[in-house]
Amino acid sequence: MEVVDIHASCDHEFIAKVEEESEQKVRLCYQCGNCTAGCPYTFVYDIPVSQVMRLVQAGQKERLLSCKSIWLCATCESCTTRCPNEIDVARIMDVLRHMARREGYVAEKNVKKFWDTFLDSVEKHGRVFEMGLLATYVAKTGRFWTDMELGPKILPKGKLSFKPHEIQGKDKVAEIFKRFREMQQ
Amino acid sequence: MSTYAYYPGCSGLGTSQEYESSTRAVCRALGVKLVDIPDWSCCGSTPAHTVDHLLSSALAARNLALAEDLDAAAVITPCPSCLTNLKVAVHRMSDREFRMQVNKLLDKPVDRSTPVKSVLQVLAEDVGPETVAEMLPHKPLAGLKVAPYYGCIMNRPPEVMQFDDHENPMAMDNLMAALGAEVLPFPLKVECCGASYGVARKDIVAKLSGKLLQAAEDLGAHAVVTACPLCQMNLDLRQGQASSAAGHKFQLPVFYYTQLIGLALGVPQSELGLSKLCVNPRLALDAMHAVQAEKREQEAKKEAAKQIHKAKAA
């Protein structure tokens, strides 16, 4: 395992940015591990959430933004709810994800693609078009076999519409995305 | 009772049609007046807040702004994911600066702080299980053993959601008990089912939902009851995937709580949408009927014994 120079490698600007965007004080974390203890996703994480917190405290930007964990957090709020120091840990995970996106880190490509496809669908139709979302996702990832076995289960139920539910104000919704992008720049 | 601005959520038009139709039917039957938010749009759900909190709040807030014209007591929605996005938007917009930022993204700005609740909260608090129980003195769901599963974000984080006990919620338990059902102390009421990872990482959902199904099965549940479209889909549609991952075949019907209330209240099948469930609900309902029949038989026997006893005494 590599030796970390905790002085030289600590990115203070990064810590400040995380604190600013999340409105949380990462210094409050005393590493009790309660977030890791409660997190249902620990089994798929490459870095458990309490160590994510520690790495934020230590300003280890690169390791954090390139990790899988931040893409696999489902924001189930168990960490936030049980944190003895009242840190909104889930929000910090969200903020790390935002930063990773902005800086082009994607450790879980399919997860990101699914979310992007979802938002594309919203931007286009105003509401999510489930069938279209799946189709686009499959096309983008090339994972044609995924969930194939579910087709016979769900299709006969007649729940999935093959046409999007367009809303009248869909351009207004698209406008929200547009203004957001402008604001980002 | 007050009028509520109703936000159905996108999945209500698709994968959770039966939740949507049974919710409307149950609200009608219990006198909860719903007025749809006109031309509502997607709240942004999980994907939006993973991109940006401002965008996420703006997508939700568009609907809050539209709801303001309805002058309703509250905006209500059946879906916890929509609920979270709407509530977080309201919560964070109590900060003036943030609200101004959000309004910059919107055509119609938000100027009021409208309370947002789940339909479950309205049924549990504004209607109340007592009222439901009074309407159903014959306890139509007696004998049905249910495991109520709330999902992870119906009550969390408590500062934002402001509803029920965040570790051991009881709203659905109490409503189910009001129907006569036998409510099991489901230990994983607020544990996550895998959320929206079904498509991109179905291994996660299979494992987490499998845990939940296992716990329900261990308790001897006839069915799981949910209040969330995503939870229901993960537990029901993906039950086969969970079975494969666990190496153990689950056969647990997964109801929406509104379907069971509707069933008890005598809502027509077309609105209940029981046929839209993947795991056959008959499994649970048959078990319930069997219990009920057995109970009737026992009572009849008791009654007969009494009669004989009386006759002898006479």
Added chain:
Amino acid sequence: MKIGVFVCHCGSNIGGTVDAARVAEASREFPDVVFTSDTMYACSEPGQDGIIQAIKDNQLDGVVVSSCTPRMHEPTFRRTVERAGLNRFMFEMANIREHVSWIGKDKEANTNKAIELTGIAVEKLRRDQPLFAKQFDINKRVLVIGGGVAGIQAALDCADGDREVVLVERESTIGGKMAKLDKTFPTVDCSSCILGPKMVDVAQHPKIQLYAMAEVEEIGGYVGNYEVKIRRKAPYVNWDLCTGCGLCMEKCPSKKSTDRFNEQVGSTTAINIPFPQAIPKKAVIDPKFCIKLTKGKCGICAKICPTKAIVFDQREEIISESVGAIVAATGYDLFDISKYGEYGGGRLPDVITGLQYERLLSASGPTGGHVKRPSDGKEPKTIVFVQCVGSRDKSVDRPYCSGFCCMYTAKQAILTKDHIPDSSSYVFYMDIRSPGKMYDEFTRRAMEEYGTQYVRGRVSMIYPQGDKLMVRGADTLMGTQVEVEADLVVLAAGAEAAVGAPQLAEKLRISYDKYGFFMESHPKLRPVETNTAGVYLAGSCQGPKDIPASVAQGSAAAAKVLALFAKDKLENDPMISLVDMKRCVGCGKCVRVCPFGAIKEIDVRGEPKAEVIETVCQGCGLCTATCPQGAIQLSHFTDNQILAEVNALCQL
């Protein structure tokens, strides 16, 4: 008037961020100031000698010391000026340390502020008058509130010092929390075996009057002369007749009564003696469960009592006692574990508190010392201990460390192995706090000799799985989530202020912190004194403490009481209100508002006037702020003094 100003550097404490020399120099410009100097440590012996010398050399009439808070060294310097022949009230302090040098780094602003604070002290001093104390008698009896180990120690030490003691205990027996413990760390002594003899001493000591089942209702008066009303609850048993034979308990048919002594592990009879070593060993009826008292029928105990001690219509009574000093030793209570919904405390029968576990371990407990879990009476094989439940947790408003949980958990893990050799114990901890003599060695033994598995991390949730409890936590050292299937979970519930502590503090007129623990006079140097003269603290009422610390404080409080009682007369604080008879119009507003009844109306040539009872006045000055014509003035804080301070600050 000739005034000397002494500016203290306090090493670098003040000197670091205040230019003390400049403060001294600038002070020379203040009216009446004839001498100034800056000194390294004004409170040191050479510092004080310097002040005395300057007073003598310059014939000073008054002295200002600009240094630390007057709450620290005002008494010191008062004695200094007195040694130089001045009246001790011809002295003022400017607080340029706590209020200046320690709270900012801007030396220019600090120096300027220090000069101004010195300036207002000079203005106040210019209007000071010599004041003289009055003497009054002292009642040499002491009230000890709380009969836990701290209160017991304080009572015994005072009584051994030949002073009469009134000991008031809320429960029906003394002994407190210590009496409930099975063993004590780190010696693993039997708790009731070491406490028992002390309890017996209390019962037998001729100088101790014990009121059990009693609470302090009202406290009036002041140091040396407190009047206390004690509410003694009705045990429904004439304790003069009760011999503690226990026959009644054997026959009582109401067996589902709350067992407070056993922390509600199991239940007890409605008429009850909490434990065999109880002092006083007297029966008490719980009126909530007694069939006679709730339904009017039964009365079996009355029938079989050999001394006819049962009195169903007994009423509570109010007892008055006069004392000169009070020791508060009201201890602590346990954090309510049901506040952690995720742990299921209160919901899951096999999730219990550490104190409940003590009762399960204790041979005098409800299971006779056999560890059986509450749900089904089975002997647990896997026991999980969770630390910091209601400690170090801001989210439940308990950010403080309860101090003793680490140690009792280690003890319980050791005892568990002794009781059930084939058991495994897991302790989830965040940090191990064991800074006492032989303490750390003890926790090491739990791990090294007894094989207790210490897991560094908190527990996130506990849920039933079959007849087991699934404990899900983190092992932060392994960097992973862990699960243990437990038979029994023991939560190390933190300590919190005793129920009713704030209300008692209000009666005692002492301060308490936001958690309800009583405030000591000084955290380092006056740990058992309060800011109310004659009221002392012992034990956990001041903050969580283990047994040796509580006992030490009990003795310390007793030493303070005995020192107070060594005098035959006390002197009042002469900073009291005085009435200017000419100005008083006899409207009685001061009489009405005085919290101490220290002002009476008198008749002066047919005119009503107010008069201050000098030994009763506590010097709050409420009357001065009330009197419209300013006829009653609080000495040393007169209107003119405060106005002069205002003028010095504002009319620049």
Added chain:
Amino acid sequence: MTILTQLKEQITAQLPKLDMVIGWEQGYDALHATPLFMRAAEDVERLQIGPLSVHNTATYLTGLRNKKVGLVVKGCDSRAVVQLQQEGLIDRENVVVFGFPCDGVADLTKVRRLIGDVGRVEEVETTPTELRLRVDGREEQVAMSDVMADKCRRCQYPNALVHDHFAGKPREPHATSDDYTDVQEFESQSLETRFEHWKSEMSRCIRCYACRNACPMCVCRDHCIAQSRDPHWVTQDDMVREKWMFQVIHAMHLAGRCVECGECQRACPVDIPILALKRKMNKEIKEVFNYDAGVDPQAIPPLLSFQVEEENINERGW
């Protein structure tokens, strides 16, 4: 029988038992009344009541503490009696109160503003709606509605609240509540305007202390802190600040005690509108403690008592 005749009869009957009865008579001219101290039966003849009986007779009470005194009172005067009794500053058994229904008094400053400073008024005829003044042989008429004192327009207590004798029948109150619109209007101006208002008004103060001397609740008299060195609250410097400080002291000392008789402002020779300060204080006392001074002799003044949990004060503070 007129109310005045009835009143005179009652006074005459009681006078032998009293050291004096205080009422009003004509002063230096027909428009200006002056307090009347009736000691003998013939003094009673000079008694007059009506819109010119402006003085608060209770003002004299504390100075006559050991005497048996009769007092003719308007409603507002009676509130001062109640307040003095409540504060234990008079012995109620030494005071005999003669009440009558008061239709309101004229504000002579308003009269002067209407008709100018006309000099000696020879005769005044009062009707329920008008004052008719004869000056230099000519007649001036002013409508009562134009000159009635502001305090009378909002008066809720026109009949003596305490009395031992009452002449005539009690009348309806002039108003049923006080919404303090005057205070609100004043406060609707900018802070600077308000500050400058007082700065300029107070610059006219001549420090005669007529306001204080006319106040029935100013019981310190010779020991008023405005003029003492110990305590030295106010200096003798000729500065607006010192004058203003005195008015603040007066208002604070009256907090929860002022019965709004308006004597302070009426007595002011330079017409400084100082009643506004007391009005403000009363408004806040009413809002915070729901308390009116001089209404209930058994009440405890709000600033001499407290509640552990205050209903209208944020307990945890700022």
Added chain:
Amino acid sequence: MPALAGKELRIVGFLCNWCSYGGADTAGVGRFSQPTDLRIIRVPCSGRINPLFVAKTLLSGADGVLVSGCHPRDCHYAEGNFYARRRLEVFKRFLPTMGIDPDRFEYTWVSASEGQRWQKVVTTFTEQIHKLGPAPRFGFAHEQNPATAAAC
């Protein structure tokens, strides 16, 4: 010695000895840094604080006045702060009519243990006063009356 011109405003605090003065000491002991504007006058009890002291201070040229006592029910003298609370509240409400911004005067409760709270109170209040800026003055004596100014 004027308050550091431009940097500081004149803020006067009246603190009870037992709680708030102790709280300010605790803040000092904890090195909780604070703005330097505040000058503390120590009194035994908040009940000693006649609201007229606040009036006098404001009229004498202070830009802000802060009063702090023991929390209600914790008064060292049992009741002083209860009376203070009523009197100070009434006085604060009186200020608008005087033409003085009521935000220039605050009263609060800080216990001897609440060093951090004291830091927050001082910081917030000082910021509040700086936001309001210097208080309007009556002018110095000599501006009003040269004759008396000479006598000063």
